[in-house]
Amino acid sequence: xTRLHHANIRITDLDRSLTFYRxxxxxxxxxxxxGPSYHLVFLGPxxxxxxxxxxxxxxxxxxxxxxxxGSGHIGLEVTDLGAFLEALARIGVEPEMAPFLPGGREDLxxxxxxxxxxxxxxxxxxxxxxxxQDELPAWAHGSPAGTPQH
Numbered sequence: 125x126t127r128l129h130h131a132n133i134r135i136t137d138l139d140r141s142l143t144f145y146r147x148x149x150x151x152x153x154x155x156x157x158x159g160p161s162y163h164l165v166f167l168g169p170x171x172x173x174x175x176x177x178x179x180x181x182x183x184x185x186x187x188x189x190x191x192x193x194g195s196g197h198i199g200l201e202v203t204d205l206g207a208f209l210e211a212l213a214r215i216g217v218e219p220e221m222a223p224f225l226p227g228g229r230e231d232l233x234x235x236x237x238x239x240x241x242x243x244x245x246x247x248x249x250x251x252x253x254x255x256x257q258d259e260l261p262a263w264a265h266g267s268p269a270g271t272p273q274h
Contacts, residue, residue, distance in 0.1 A: 130166065131198055134243050135179045138165065140178075140241040147211045148200055148246075150177060197237065197245035205234055205250040212238060223250070231237040232256070 129231065135141040142152070146169050153176055154166035156238055158228040162182035170175035182189065202208045212218075223234035240246055 127173065130168075130176045130178040132178040132180055133198065133240075133242070134193075134212070135181050135242050137176055137241060138163070138179070138181050138242075143215055144181070144212075144217065144240050146176065147215055147217070148202065148208060148248075149160045151199075195244075197247050199247040201249045201253045203251050205248055208248060209238075210237070219248075220245075 142165070143221075150167040151169075152165055153168055153174075156164040156166075161181075163181045165179045166176040167179065168174055183247065187198070206220045209219055209223075217238050219236040219238050221236060223236040226235055227249050233253050234245055235253075237244050238248065
């Protein structure tokens, strides 16, 4: 069995990040201290099988420290998109754009994007937001890394 355990993001200020993610309804469900300036804080719903968001505060000057380039964003499904945007506005966070239907598709629920205190894009999805079941494009079948085949 495989399940998503956590998604990791690097942060620079734990208090700022906790204020932001708590405004989104996430609570601390775990904490791991790996040294005096290296901490992992897990946020999310508590319970077996629940995936969490891992905030990593590692105060290091090591240039080889992995900053995970190439990450796009994290997506959080919220119960009331408007209420969460109001909660974020109270702590000075505004959405990048008004909530919208992805691709203008009426079969999807509204989404919008905000940025956390370290600039990580966070997509907020109005619940319930089921995973779409569109067919893969023909070029994606069997092609390495989803690259179009010519």
